[in-house]
Each structure stands twice: as C-alpha cells, then as structure tokens.
C-alpha cells in the first residue's frame with residue numbers, strides 16, 4: 001500500500017508550505033493542481049489560455065480537464081508509492097473520480113488532512129502575501145510587513161477590480177511578486193466562496209470513510225508540521 005494523502009483547507013491555510021514538508025519527510029511527490037495549472041502560463045494554446053482566464057477570475061477549472069491532468073501526473077513513476085495532493089479534489093465529482101482511480105490501482109486514500117482556519121484570517125493570508133523572487137522570502141501586509149513599502153493601485157484598464165496591492169523592498173526598491181491569482185481582492189474572495197460552497201462538502205464525504213484528521217492551521221508553521229507528523233504516523237500504524 002502506498003501513502004496517499006489529501007491536504008484540504010481554504011486558500012491561505014498553508015497547504016503549499018506543509019505539502020512541501022510532507023513531501024520531503026516521506027519521499028512522496030507534492031502534486032498541486034494549482035501549480036500544474038499555473039505552469040501552463042507560458043503556453044499559448046487554446047486550452048492553456050482558457051485556463052489562465054479561469055484562474056485569474058478565481059473560478060474552478062472543469063472536473064474533466066482537472067481529473068485528466070491528475071491521472072497523467074499520478075501515472076508518472078515517482079507517484080507509484082504515494083503522493084501528497086494539494087488543492088485536489090475540490091468537488092464531489094473529483095473526489096468520486098479519485099476514489100475510483102485509486103481503487104483501479106489497488107490503492108486508497110490513507111488520510112485527509114484538514115487544515116482549519118477561519119475565513120477572515122484566510123483572506124488576509126492570501127490577499128496580503130508577496131514573495132521576493134530573488135531570495136524566496138515571503139512577506140504579508142497584515143502579519144510581516146517590515147522593510148516593505150505597500151501601495152494600493154487601480155487596475156490599469158479594468159476599473160471593476162478592487163485596487164491591487166503593490167509591494168517594493170524599501171532597500172534597493174525591488175518590486176516583490178504576488179501569485180497571479182492572489183492579485184485582486186475580488187479573486188481571493190471568489191476562491192474563498194468557491195471553497196465554502198463546493199469543496200467544504202467534501203469533508204462530510206471523507207468523514208463517512210473515516211479518514212479525516214483535523215489540524216489547527218492557526219499556529220506556527222513548525223507546530224502545524226509537528227501536528228501533521230503525528231497524524232500521518234497514526235495513519236501509517238492503522
């Protein structure tokens with residue numbers, strides 16, 4: 001039996017950070033459907049263009065396209081003995097498809113890690129975050145804003161967007177980057193709405209399978225990581 005883990009939680013709950021850590025500790029690949037979609041940014045074909053539009057608006061890509069991309073990724077060699085899924089599944093249809101797919105490989109979900117965070121903090125974590133692409137260091141206007149000049153600017157053409165957040169390093173004046181889909185408050189709110197409406201119902205689905213472990217995401221990265229390690233150890237002992 002491989003180690004198949006799902007990381008669930010609202011945007012900003014810290015799924016990406018924890019997934020990297022689990023991937024390193026347990027030697028299983030980190031598969032983020034959001035990262036796979038964002039990686040299509042450089043492609044110019046019609047599918048990639050359509051997906052960029054969906055991401056920018058904060059909406060979900062259709063189930064068929066998403067499942068197909070996951071099938072392709074999970075059939076690669078490094079995913080033979082397990083995987084940490086981040087941002088997938090996000091709809092009941094995806095969850096059912098994944099169960100059938102794993103069953104066809106003689107596998108099943110070992111644990112669903114639910115990172116719990118209130119929605120107000122989720123908004124601030126996602127909308128406020130910026131990264132220095134040179135050093136990889138992250139900042140947040142609400143939590144960790146030292147040494148940064150922050151400005152709200154109108155979108156150059158589309159006035160219906162709320163203002164965007166622009167961050168520059170005070171020393172050296174380097175502009176910091178934001179994940180393209182964190183760019184507007186409207187898109188972040190749409191993602192939170194989509195999570196509560198479409199993804200949250202999956203908790204009941206997985207509760208029925210008795211595989212959900214709840215972890216408090218409103219703690220330091222290290223503490224959340226340590227709680228997760230305990231949960232995975234318990235799941236491996238089952």
Ligand code: AMP
Nearest residue numbers: 033034055058059060061066087088090
């Ligand atoms: P994330 O990085 O997980 O927040 O995903 C960024 C964006 O990618 C989402 O807002 C969706 O537009 C798209 N996306 C990621 N995962 C999925 C999924 N499982 N189903 C549909 N769309 C997804």
